[in-house]
Amino acid sequence: ARGVILTGLIGMDIQGSRSPEMHEAEAAAQGFALRYRLLDLAQPPEQDADLAQTLEMVRAAGFAGVNVTHPFKQRVMALLDELSDEARAIGAVNTVVFRDGRSTGHNTDSYGFAEGFERQLGGVALDRVVQVGAGGAGAATAMAMVKLGCRELVIVDPQATRAADLVARLPGGIARAATRPVAAEIADAQGIINATPIGMEGHPGVPVDAALLRPDLWVADVVYFPLETALLAAARAIGCRTAHGGDMAVFQAARAFDLFTGHPANRERMAARF
Ligand code: NAD
Missing domain, CATH: 3.40.50.720 (NAD(P)-binding Rossmann-like Domain)
Incomplete structure (x- = not known):
């Protein structure tokens, strides 16, 4: 059996995020287990952690990757091994993938x-x-x-x-x-x-x-x-x-899911669920 794929979101005041549900339900529909954890640096228990520590913690814990949101999309860039061309041109990262010991920043927004x-x-x-x-x-x-x-x-x-x-x-x-x-x-x-x-x-x-x-x-x-x-x-x-901005939210998540798991997300299913 395949292990659980670990992913999540690093940000502040993200308790209302719909990403855990979108990612976990899509993985379940595809027949594998994925956990999407909210790492809210404005809330206990992560409140006093800084971005670099949190990123190192999830990498060491074996996460496949994390999304990054406000206020860290620019700041995270300096902490990564590589950036996609698109992330560099945009000047912001919302998706980090850990693979073969390296971290790569992408922008799916x-x-x-x-x-x-x-x-x-x-x-x-x-x-x-x-x-x-x-x-x-x-x-x-x-x-x-x-x-x-x-x-x-x-x-x-x-x-x-x-x-x-x-x-x-x-x-x-x-x-x-x-x-x-x-x-x-x-x-x-x-x-x-x-x-x-x-x-x-x-x-x-x-x-x-x-x-x-x-x-x-x-x-x-x-x-x-x-x-x-x-x-x-x-x-x-x-x-x-x-x-409206709803499709942006769905499709940025779909592309991040592709990057985290290597399995293309079913766009229509994710949109319907949102
Ligand atoms: P941000 O704070 O980085 O940038 C907002 C910018 O708007 C600032 O530069 C600010 O000076 C400017 N601004 C404020 N009032 C203005 C005005 N009246 N006229 C012109 N500019 C003005 O914020 P952000 O991270 O870019 O997020 C902005 C919004 O985008 C948030 O509401 C966020 O939820 C949304 N967002 C949606 C998605 C999605 O998937 N739909 C993805 C990312 C962000």
Whole structure:
């Protein structure tokens, strides 16, 4: 009999994560045992552990890998032996795989966003897109825009160095930091991506003034709790095409499952369960 595959998530305030259920149920459906442990560094018993110690602990315990989330996606990079090209270009790691004594960092958020985008917004115009938020999620959505063929991606973030860093790192030369007021940038765009936490539970509000929306704009959100944010609700109310963040959550998990186990996750089954 095969042993239990050990995986998990390192982050802070992650008790609401649906990843344990998604990963464990998919493994069970495929006929093998997998445990997905939450290693919440904001909670006892892991509260005083640091990221490096936690990573070393799970490696030594024989974990196949771990997901990494807020606030560690950037910090973990320096602790790994190798990075995938994509993780390096994005500048963030959400999946670490331990194999043959080495740790490799991957980023599956970009894949997850791209898959969700194509499912919910396939065929929309991508000549000019405005993205609000240039943190970890924003780096992944920007990379997805490169892959999906966006021609010009305008990055808005009140932390100007974050926007500038993302523009400098992103391959393809499609990104620029916003130079005009957001209203003017949106007036010329075909779509808006929210890559800020605004709209999620605990962060109410809208990341851009709903009065700037038009029916011909598409709107995509990375937030998935709730699935319909105030921004998406306002957009749908005037007839915009929209994409929620739920598919991103499912497909980033599916690709991480592939990497942890070597067995491709059944995407439809994982999505249906979510
Ligand atoms: P982060 O803190 O790294 O980055 C957020 C960025 O948004 C910051 O740079 C901040 O300055 C910027 N910002 C805040 N308010 C803004 C505004 N009004 N206009 C423009 N920029 C603004 O956070 P993160 O890790 O990137 O996460 C962002 C959100 O993405 C969270 O809600 C998280 O849950 C979600 N997320 C979803 C998935 C998924 O699978 N669906 C995956 C990753 C992250």
